[in-house]
Amino acid sequence: MRHFISIADLDRDEAIAVLATAEHMAETQSRSIRKLPTLVGTTVVNLFFEDSTRTRISFEAAAKRLSADVINFSAKGSSISKGETLKDTALTLQAMGADAVVVRSGSSGAAHLLAHAGWIDQPIVNAGDGAHEHPTQAMLDAFTMRRHLRPGDPTAGLDGLHVVIVGDVLHSRVARSNVLLLTLLGARVTLVAPPALVPVGASAWPCEIRYDLDEALATGPDAVMMLRVQSERMVGGGFFPTAGEYSRRYGLTTARAASLPDHAIVMHPGPMNRGFEIAGDVADSPRSVIVEQVASGVFVRMAVLYHLLATDSREGPR
Amino acid sequence: MLGAEEIRRALTRIAHEILESGHGADDLVLLGIPHRGVPLAERLAAQIARAEGDDRPLDQLAGSLDITMYRDDLRHNPTRAPSPTRIPREGIDGRTVVLVDDVLYSGRTIRAALDALGAIGRPAAVRLAVLVDRGHRQLPIRADHVGKNLPTSRSERVHVQLTETDGVDAVDIVRPGAEPGPGTEPAEGTA
């Protein structure tokens, strides 16, 4: 594993290995001293072209608990906002001696470009690129599902599970990464969205697509993942008539949550629009694992940094 | 170099040494270092429990201590998959921890183990038991209990197999170029 750009680059064994390492990281985080010396002396740069406090903090915590130094380089107030290009920024980071770059960008493919354009030699971690992928989010979702639905076996996948992902699939990098990862791990995925929020061409994805949430929930899924409705990305507008109509058709209401099987969990990548895509009561209910997802994020990102940095960069693992 | 019977005798001796040097089994915790230190710690714990007439479950006496995250050679090797750490429920604070490993070589593994231990708690004392000491220390570390001293050259490898992990109990020295058998783990890497 040279970079962590896209779930599409992983095979099942690699994905399981990262999840197993994340379990190990979780175990270390219950100790009296949570800081591990693993990456002491390395520098991880958080390069955030898009505001995302929670993802940046999660990566920062992960790097620091492995004793790496962290430099935050955010668009606001930096040379990036003064028109410096990704290329110039990459050359700068290379010159400053970063050991890994965690990049978040509104542009699909930004992480891939950074990894492959030849501007910088270091491992690149994709912290979300446009509507393309958010691979560490998918890993933390899989990690959380595994703990609840397939506990105990560090080599387990998600075989036989049924996951329903609901909402703005069109603009969602979380949905894309999750479809790839959950199916890679053996789960069955159903996407539910209003037709205008399903990408043309998604019929080629390895999942089922439905337009009716109640029908999807009636199949008794093991996990329901609600996506944030990204109103800020609704270029052109008119994807659905009103928030009210969306909420009635696609919101996870208390009644809908009550129809789920007892063991089913409810997830959300955050930040939530309470009362819009998910009812506040559901988000706070016992079956909600939304807060736990945040904790899982740190473990998974520790694992990813470990796999990329605690290795001989001259050769791949295994 | 060592067969099953010699290994058994070595462990029996170490078990008695541990009991004689300490204050009995009550304060003891044996922590094996993955991978082959873990079954060795369990064997020692079983012998100690038998000798003391201690009927606690074995996992109260023995556990495992993964040191992967504390290694100083991570960036010189392919990614290592960490193993579980299992600490007896009562913890290690104020107790005597015996670290158990198969081969003592450079001492770097033990250095890492001491760091890992420090993150978990504050033992009253830490001792080290190894099946084989092959010399060539790079750090000021020595074992309190040694099954067998095996003089080796740096180019040789000590090849330990245990029933639990490899189906057989045996210790061999592998000369450079010779093909080691299955189950081989190079002791302590090459650092």
Next chain:
Amino acid sequence: MTADQNASPGGTGPSPLLIRGGRPYGEDVQDVLLEAGRITAIGTDLEVPADAEVVEADGCIVLPGLVDLHTHLREPGGEEAETIESGTRAAARGGFTAVHAMANTLPVADTAGVVEQVARRGETDGWCSVRPVGAVTVGLAGERLAELDAMANSRAKVRVFSDDGKCVHDPVLMRRALEYVKSFDGVIAQHAQDPRLTEGAQMHEGVVSAELGLAGWPAVAEESIIARDVLLAQHVGSRLHVCHLSTAGSVDIVRWAKERGIDVTAEVTPHHLLLTDETVREFDAVFKVNPPLRTAEDVQAVRDGLADGTIDIVATDHAPHPRDAKDREWDQAAMGMTGLETALSLVQLTMVDEGRLTWRDVARVLSEKPAEIGRDEDQGQVLEPGAPAHVLVWDPRSVRAADPAEHASRSRNSPFAGIELPGMNRLTVLEGRPTVRDGLVVEQ
């Protein structure tokens, strides 16, 4: 052979040139004699005039000089990417003897003054003939018509009008433009792209865009405009040219329109004859172009359309960009790719070597027909005595990997870098003077 040897004593005109042993239109071997800027003889075993230079063309194809109806020379305003001089050098290397320079310059070519300036620069700096294209609307803004008649009646004699890069999307404005150019036999070359359906569009909308999370440029945004425009052209009885048609549906619509007798012509670019949206997976913006690279089915359809005559011509849409405009995140990078220097190789690769076009067809789609659509009377003439001496000698046997570093264009954004391409420009002659020999521009 140097340029000096090709100048006649006294320096008044080009010295005679005998192209010996080549195959005009890829057919029978015939010698071609060029004298005083004209073809003076075609036949076997022509006698060599005493002062003539002889170019041995065994195994080569002899074609009329190529004509590109769709070139971005970037001058004025975009000289960092290309100039009229560098762009026409690139054209000459590609075997072209004439290019039509698109209007989206800075200032926009929407007045007689700008088009005359471009034409004049073409005369002084050009390595091929430069015919300016006039903008349809003022500033390409799509709001009101530019002074089309003034441009048509200027020294530049503009006949092709286009807002290329932008679509004349207002149906009333498009109707008026089509009507207006009838009086001077002009043509509207439409960049067919519904702006609302392509807001923020980054690539072809389909399986690959869904996966990559890039905003889609749906085929229907092109097809709906073409459908509307052919009906408008029929309604007002005017002439429509469809720029860089790229989808299977567009081919069907143009085929239908031609069956109905509508006066429509269409072009396809070399890149749409080969590349698909699969190239986008690496996020290398050298593959970012408008209209976007489509699917393999679309590539097949445009090849079929070119082979059966539905698509009239190949035009490069040569769109040079400086490196900084391409070394960016995909959604921030400029659209467009260079094409002049690889166009004929691409047509040979995708059409001739596949048995879909003969070399005579190539002369039609890359020289005769584009000259006719552009009302470029001096260009695209049949190779026969009396015709102007615009000639290309092409060696179809050569194969080599394309290397943008060798290109004469000031920009390097060729998507074909590293791809093995057939054919080589042995000789290009403009008005009897060689502009390119063995792939290299002849300095003058």
